[in-house]
Amino acid sequence: MFLSTLLPCLLLLSASVEAGFLRPLPCTDTDNSLLESISLHGFLDREDGNDVLSLRFIGDYIDDRCDELNGSLARLSVDAKALGHSVIDGEPRNLHGRCPTLSRENYPRWDNRTYAIYEGSFPLKSLLPFSTLDTTIRVQLNETTLACTRTYITPYIGSVASRALVGIPLVLMLLAGIVTGALKRSQKRRGSFFRHEADDALRDRVDTPMPGLGPCLHHLQFVFLSGCLTLPYPGFFRAVASKLAWSSLIFANWPVTHQFTYPGVEDGLFSVNATYGLEEMSQYLGSTTASDLWTNSIVNLVLVAAGVAITILLVTVCKFVWEGYRSQTNDMALLRTEILSQTQRIGWSITRIVLDYFLHPLVAFSLYQMNYPQWFPFHTSMAMIAVIALAGMLFFTVRYLAKTNRHILLFHQTLFATPVSQPSAFYALYGVPFVRGLAIGALQRYALAQLLLLGACELFILGCCLWSAYSRLPIPWRQAALALVRLATVCMSLVFIDHVNASERIASNVAYAILLMHTVTFASSLLLDCVYEPTRGVLHNLGLLKEDQAHMDRSKAPVYGIKQLSHRSTRRTSFAHLPSLDPLDVGRSVRPSSSGSGSGYGSGSGSGGDSFEDVRLEPIQFFRPPRSQRSVLSFTLPAPVVPSAPTFESDAGDIGKAIELDPLDDGEMRTINTDYYSCREADQFYGRRTHAEHPDLQQGGEAPGRSSWLSRFRRGKRKEKSKEKGFEVIRPPRPPM
Incomplete structure (x- = not known):
């Protein structure tokens, strides 16, 4: 299946075509076609302030009857619709055709001169910034239809919009992390028992310094990975979702390419022809093949971890040098102690990066290799070993931290932040990323199974939230709201299944609604982290908000049993984690x-x-x-x-x-x-x-x-x-x- 998809692309690239490739699809009518569609190319240009769509149709006559039928007189007829409305504006231009000029028996079939070629240009109305054209193309000779094919044409969204879709979420995510980190440090200073606890507020190596970073990153990953399902999404949906690939450690053509990359955008159009959703997403990215995505994600993960480690060490050394400059002393023993302490922080930071930030995409890319075990056996075996290693690392980390109820610090504000007062069944939440990865990566051939598994994960999370409400435990409202949004988008994605046969207008409207829901959810999370929480903290400092209103009711603290008491930590407990x-x-x-x-x-x-x-x-x-x-x-x-x-x-x-x-x-x-x-x-x-x-x-x-x-x-x-x-x-x- 993989080679059957890759070989036509290589042949078309080697043919030196002048436009981007468009994937031809069968028409819905039942005309007896005398001309078999071989390939379709197009490009979008702008002339006199209007968009002009140019198409090239390459076909093969049955029984070599082109000259007999005067096939050179045939012309292209195009009907393009966006949201159910025709976008063709005016008469077609530059219509011409020709029969094969070389015999297909004496020349290789990859030579375009052995096929019949028909070309034409069609002026379009003003297009939406994000739109996909449902196009029906016919080759007509007088009143006879020689061939009919359909295709979905997605215009390039533009360099400005591409940079905005990449930069704005990244900047806002970092802003949320910085704001929540500063707010957390301020609250710990205000809530510490003694003066020395203010300096020790962030001494627990497990704790994250920027708690708002994780939820934003997880939501962006879900938007990107849900766009990798094997569903016939409108092209603009994948074009938008592909710009969030950085959230899952994927960058176009970096660092492994094997000297082959997809063209991505050609002549103003997305050039796409793929079988699976993840492979199609890589083509929208213009990156290497999907089989290399796992290698790229692992290498990028190592680079991110190395960057975090170097940053922490540089900050430690710079802080030591500055303190030595101020006090005119250089205590090397103190430096060694501080470096050893920061080494522990580096270890926990890397653990958080792997298990909290990027566990979902790593599992999805690794399990995707199961689709090609016969072609890449070594690659597939290494990916499976990586999945087993991730599962073991997650199990032992959670088991170690759960004894002291510190897993909430590592998985902050996520579905893993499970209090110890909840039943042991709640630890099944740690398996949700693996189930999602199985749905997105391993089940690329079964679109309906992908949606059912993703929906089951969200229902399980909502069930846990309802159980918390029934047991009068603190309800994770944020996790419940995000699970509802994800479940709604999964249910709406059922429209894109082939058996539903939804029209282009309905599919486009549903895709717009899904993107709008993701945008509103992301903006709401930013408002909660960057506006609501700091405002509440300022009002509390000014005395306008009472302590009981600013914090949860402490009379509802959970009751611990003998089993929980037996796992109490023997390490020194920081008073900073207790209320003031x-x-x-x-x-x-x-x-x-x-x-x-x-x-x-x-x-x-x-x-x-x-x-x-x-x-x-x-x-x-x-x-x-x-x-x-x-x-x-x-x-x-x-x-x-x-x-x-x-x-x-x-x-x-x-x-x-x-x-x-x-x-x-x-x-x-x-x-x-x-x-x-x-x-x-x-x-x-x-x-x-x-x-x-x-x-x-x-x-x-x-x-x-x-x-x-x-x-x-x-x-x-x-x-x-x-x-x-x-x-x-x-x-x-x-x-x-």
């Missing part, structure tokens, strides 16, 4: 009370006894409401001996020694107003205990038929264990609201 505290509340956190009674840890027996009010901190992600006032005071606490001038250190220590925590192990405390989160923490440290392990502890006191000495024995045993193994945590009662 109110300095006023921190300052009033612990202070002496003038009254001898009231809410506190305990009350003194004398009138001069002091007590402490509760430590009132702003709720953070891991906060759970403490035990209620009634449950804490339901048992007797020995009165602490409080000095006359209490301090935080001394009184906290006295209170910690005085409070008896044994009643917390009773069954009553496990069923009434219990802080289950603290119980899980204790179970994780001391081991999980159930009522079956403590049959003597029941609600209301000792179990019937059990002696009290057994209860005292077990209670004393627990005391020894706590003294040997750890520390006691005392949580104050919640203040009355």
